[in-house]
Amino acid sequence: xxxxxxxxxxxxxxxxxxxxxxxxxxxxxNIDVLDVSxxxxxxxxxxxxxxxxxxxxxxxxxxxxxxxxxxxxxRKNVVDHFKKQKALPKDVAERxxxxxxxxxxxxxxxxxxxxxxxxPIKVFQPHLQSPSATNQQAG
Numbered sequence: 286x287x288x289x290x291x292x293x294x295x296x297x298x299x300x301x302x303x304x305x306x307x308x309x310x311x312x313x314x315n316i317d318v319l320d321v322s323x324x325x326x327x328x329x330x331x332x333x334x335x336x337x338x339x340x341x342x343x344x345x346x347x348x349x350x351x352x353x354x355x356x357x358x359x360r361k362n363v364v365d366h367f368k369k370q371k372a373l374p375k376d377v378a379e380r381x382x383x384x385x386x387x388x389x390x391x392x393x394x395x396x397x398x399x400x401x402x403x404x405p406i407k408v409f410q411p412h413l414q415s416p417s418a419t420n421q422q423a424g
Contacts, residue, residue, distance in 0.1 A: 288355035288363055288377050290384045291327065295349040300396035302343045309403045311339040316385060321367035328353040328360045330373070330381060334389040336405045345396045345405065347389045351381055 319331040329350050336345040353363065366374050373381065393405040 288328065288353050288359045290380055291352045291354040293349055293351035293384070293388065295347060295388070295392060297346075297348045298392055298396060299346045300343070300400045301345075302400040302402060304340070304342045305401075307340055307342045309338065309342070312405055313337045313339070314389075314405075316382065318367070318373060321364055321373065323360060323364050326354065326360075328355075328363050332385060334385055336389065336393055338402065338405075343400060343402045345393050347392050349388070351384060353377065353381070 313336075315335045315337070317333045317335075319333055321328060321330050323329070329352060331350050332348070334347040334349070336347075338344065353360070355363075363374060363377055366372070372378070390404070390406045397404040
């Protein structure tokens, strides 16, 4: 079993609108892993998720902690890897970033409403493919 995200909590949030007459032209996201430690049966990842709206229109910040679970040896590896390299192992980071993106988008939706700006949700462009011949057969 690999280390996986078990849950987490939001510690604090902040939102600030600097320009009220500017149009939404995009946003940049920065995720900083502040610390990684072991607490009981969990690896605790302290993070700061910052959403900066282009042209200094607005900024949101979500600070929280994520809880990772897994076998003791793998948990220790994650903590040791962070202490040595100031980064999470790639497979752990990928799972964690998906979870943090969901959390920050959800919280950001409420913060966006509070400061009257578009929610910081990534909308993925769908790509359609023609069905293959085997998929077109009725069963």
